[in-house]
Amino acid sequence: MIENPLLRHGLLVLAVMYLAWSLGSLEIDWSRTSQGAERAGRIFSRMFPPDFSRWSLLVRGVTESVEMALAASFIGMILAIPVGLCAASNIAPRPIYLAARGILVLTRTFHEVIIAILFVKIFGFGPLAGVLTLVVASVSFIGKMLAEDIENMGSQQMEAIRxxxxxxPKVLIYGVMPQILPRYLGVSIYRLDANIRHSTVVGIVGAGGIGQTLSATFSRYDYDFSLAILLTIIGLVFLGEFFSNWVRGRLR
Amino acid sequence: MLKIEALSKSYTAGVAALDNVSFEVAEPQVVAIIGPSGAGKSTLIRCINRLVEPTAGSAILNGENVTNLNSAGLRKARRRMGMIFQEYNLVERLTVMENVLSGRLGYVSFWQAWRRNYPPEDISNAFKLLDRVGLSGFQDQRADALSGGQRQRVGIARALMQKPDLLLVDEPTASLDPKTSRQVMRILVELAHELSTPTLLNIHDVPLAKNFADRVLGMQDGKLIFDGTPDELTEDALTLIYGEEDWKPEAKAGSPAEQENADSPEQAAAV
Structure with missing residues (x-):
């Protein structure tokens, strides 16, 4: 890979030295680690058997999460169209392009959890904050993919329609849309799947859904119920992934 | 019908891709434009419908100066100029019928276009044209399922759907095999004559140009340097346009022009 033997061996020595230094600086506290292992054992033993007796609470949380994901995906999918069009350099004028790219970069800078915390502060606890968080994330994700697809598509079909x-507008629906529609739908479905997963995470900071229920069980030491929720989330994510793959397979 | 006056285009300042080109097409004829790659043939026809914006000069179609028009006026003018492309430029994921009807996009409203709700006379005209180019029965096929020759025929039908006053044709056969090339050229030229549509045709295949065109323009380095009938396109004229070469059909490897190059080692080394 690296031609010069001096450089190659030098880099290797540096890498080993860095590894040794970083391990040395960790200050692993072995007594705390062993206490943690003990506590983990206690928590896991109290998780079994999982408690599904409060299933109505569980169903309510899951339904809310799925509703949040569906609403956010749908709104995000729609809003991503103007943002994506504006962020494609080959069809948008320069100032609009720069503004749209700025929005995309800004929204991608922050992790969903940070946006969720902000929205919870603004709109209070509950699913509204969660939906808005996921809308922002969806617009930014789908919009960016859309813009990139438009930039990478052939200009020839567009030229012929022009x-x-x-x-x-007619150039858009004849010269652009047919070229990017299958990918756009695929990306949107993928985002729905991702939103189902993320809806459980944003719930932990109070933005509604099953995540909020999960967070509450941990603070009340209801570990058996926690496990029931975790198992449900696994099932939910699995179903979402399965659905998304199935739909995207049919889109080809 | 079409008058080109001192049309020029520079992509980068100082380098003219199209240099002060003037000519007139006064009758419905098929005008072939020949010349080496990079001579400005494509730029010329794209400057007429302003897919490429000319730097100077004007293109006047039926008395209207297309070069001065604002964007709404330009769209109206483009409706009257059909264009056919080297790579066919069909919308791949749409059907043959949708592609042919897209020639009417300048005339229908956005909602008609969105709902594919074209006037009945457009649809019957589309069927007629498809039949005329030998593709009846293909209307529901997707464009990406067609062969190159079939795609180009859809391209011809789409351009003619516009009922154009001028056809701009950019290397229609460069991506096709020799037989298909001749078939496509025949259909194109027949229809252009039948509909009395003046046609500007970029083509790098000189025998095809001589075979099918009524008039030949020769370009080099952005300049128009030859204007004559196919018969006037002699070996001397070809040399003028393309540079020194043995143009006789029977000429083979080791022809005088090549030997001349081989004899000068400095030149060979420079290459």
């Missing part, structure tokens, strides 16, 4: 005297 040459017929078609106006810009």
């Amino acid at each position: 040459a017929t005297g078609a106006s810009f």
Whole structure:
């Protein structure tokens, strides 16, 4: 890989030295680690058997999460269209392109959890904050993919439609849309799947859904109920993934 | 019908891709434009419908200066100029019928276009044209399922759907095999004559140009340097356009022009 033997061996020595230094600086507290292992054992033993007796609470949380994911995906999918179009350099004028790219970069800078904390502060606890968080994340994700697809598509079909005297909106629906539609739908479905997973996470900071229920069980030491929720989340995510793969397979 | 006056285009300042080109097409004829790669043939026809914006000069179609039009006026003018492309430029994921009807996009409203709700006379005209280019029965096939020759025929039908006053054709056969090339050229030229549509046709295949065109323009380095009938396109004229070469059909490897190069080692080394 690296031609120069001096450089190659030098880099290797540096890498080993860095590893040794970083391990040395960790200050692993062995007594705390062993206490932690003990506590982990206690928690896991109290998790079994999982307690599904409060299933109505569970169903309510799951339903809320799925509703949040569905609403956020749908709104995000719609809002991503203007953002994506504006963020494609080959069809948007320069100032609009830069503004749209700025929005995309800004929204991608922050992790969902940070956005969720902000929205919980603004709108209070509950699913509204969660939906808004997921909308922001979806617009930014789908919008970016859409913009990149438009930039990578062939200009020839667009050129031919322009040459017929078609106006810009018609160029969009004939020259652009047919080229990017399958990918756009695929990405949106993928985002629905991702939103189902993320809806459980944003709940932990109070933005509604099953995550909020899970967070509450941990603070009340209801570990058997926690496990029931975790198992349900696994099932939910599995179903979401399965559904998303199935739909995307059919889109090809 | 079409008058080109001192049309010029520079992509980068100082380098002219199209240099002060003037000519007139006064009758419905098929005008082939030949010349080496990079001579500005594509730029010329794209400057007429302003897919490429000319730097100077004007293109006047039926008395209207297309170069001065604002964007709404330009769209109206483009409706009257059909264009056919080297790579066919069909919308791959749409059907043959949708592609042909897209030639009417300048005339229908956005909602008609969105709902594919074209006027009945457009649809019957589309069927007629598909039949005319030998593709009847193909209307529901997707464009990406067609062969190259079939795609180009859809491209011809789409351009003619516009009922154009001018056809701009950019290397229609460069991606096709020799037989298909001739078939496509025949259909194109026949229809252009039948509909009395003046046609500007970029083509790098000189025998095809001589075979099918009524008039030949020769370009080099962005300049128009030849304007004549196919018969006037002699070996001397070809040399003028393309540079020194043995143009006789029977000429083979080791022809005088090549030997000349081989004899000068400095030149060979420079290459």
